[in-house]
Amino acid sequence: MDFENLVIETADFVSVITINRPAKLNALNKQTIEELHQAFKALQTDNQTKVIVLTGSGEKAFVAGADISEFANFSASEGEKLAAVGQQVLFDFVQNYNKPVIAAINGFALGGGLELAMAAHFRVASNNAKMGLPEVTLGVIPGYGGTQRLTQLVGKGRALEMIMTAGMIDATSALNYGLVNHVVSQPELLDFAKGIATKIAKNSxxxxxxxxxxxxxxxxxxxxxxxxxxxxxxxxxxxxxxxxxxxxxxxxxxxxxxxx
Incomplete structure (x- = not known):
């Protein structure tokens, strides 16, 4: 599989999908969302893949949000379609994926980036990770499932506070909130996530x-x-x-x- 914005490596029944747009802090644009859909779809029937680890390239960002330039001039109907298609093609698709998906959050996970991490089955984070849903600073709300999944994971009060303040939380707070399962150092993150994936891959x-x-x-x-x-x-x-x-x-x- 050849992708412009993704790198995929498979070993020992674990596939690592790395979102690779470092110049844009791995921000999600339409192409990257479509490539992720195609990658997950292909790995769904790959016998050498039992577990997927999803991460971002570099040490700064998992995914630092969506590519705002693509929808800044959308109408209400276009905005609604953007959210509906995105949820169907990627976010709901990942949540209901039939193989475990672990998000390895290696830095900023903001907006669509945090929504993507929350769509995964669970999350591990590096100790420099920062997470948040800043959409209200743009006059919009999270549209890729953020209002729903964040509430399910951390509870109504904390979700509303994060959404309404548009503030970021650090990895320790995310761990205390139950948003992530584990926090490790940046150099350890990928191997730690792979270690959990390897344990899972041994099971049915x-x-x-x-x-x-x-x-x-x-x-x-x-x-x-x-x-x-x-x-x-x-x-x-x-x-x-x-x-x-x-x-x-x-x-x-x-x-x-x-x-x-």
């Missing part, structure tokens, strides 16, 4: 995909997450991975999962 990919569906169901309007969990739990019994996992346990050996 088919079970993990069903777990993602079940957890996400808790946040879907009109969906009973417990019922989804029961259904997905039952589906696991029909998989080869379930037979292998239970047999390996009874035989006191490590399982060899096929993802089927």
């Amino acid at each position: 990919t088919v079970a993990i995909a069903k777990a993602i569906e079940a957890v996400n169901a808790n946040f879907a309007e009109g969906v009973n997450g417990f019922e989804v969990e029961i259904k997905k739990f039952g589906e696991c019994f029909a998989t080869e991975d379930f037979k292998e996992g239970t047999t390996a346990f009874l035989e006191k050996r490590k399982p060899t999962f096929t993802g089927k």
Whole structure:
């Protein structure tokens, strides 16, 4: 896969997608959003990829926001379409992805950058990371799921404070808020994220995909997450991975999962 704004490296069943626009602090423009969609779509069926780590190039920024010049003159209908298409093509797509996605936040994650990190299944951050949703300083609100996912992750009060003040929080605050799972030094970040990914990759990919569906169901309007969990739990019994996992346990050996 050849991309202008992305670098992808795969080893030991872990693919690292690096957003590579250092001159723009890896800001999301239309092309980068489309390239990310195509990259995730391709890796979805790649047998050598079980987990994805998403990060930004350099040491300054994960993604420092959206490319404002692309939508500064949009009408109301154009703005609504921009948000709808972006959520469908990338942000919702990542949230509902059937393989684990870990965001490794290596600096500024602002606006669309934080929204992208929040769409990942969980986040780790370097100790120099700064996170925020500054959209109200531009006379607009977060449009790529920020008002929803931030509230789910940190609670209504903290989400509203972050959105209304447009302020940034540091990595320690993000950890205390539950916005990120871990904070490590900048040099350690990628290896740390890969380490977690490697642990995940040893487990049943088919079970993990069903777990993602079940957890996400808790946040879907009109969906009973417990019922989804029961259904997905039952589906696991029909998989080869379930037979292998239970047999390996009874035989006191490590399982060899096929993802089927």
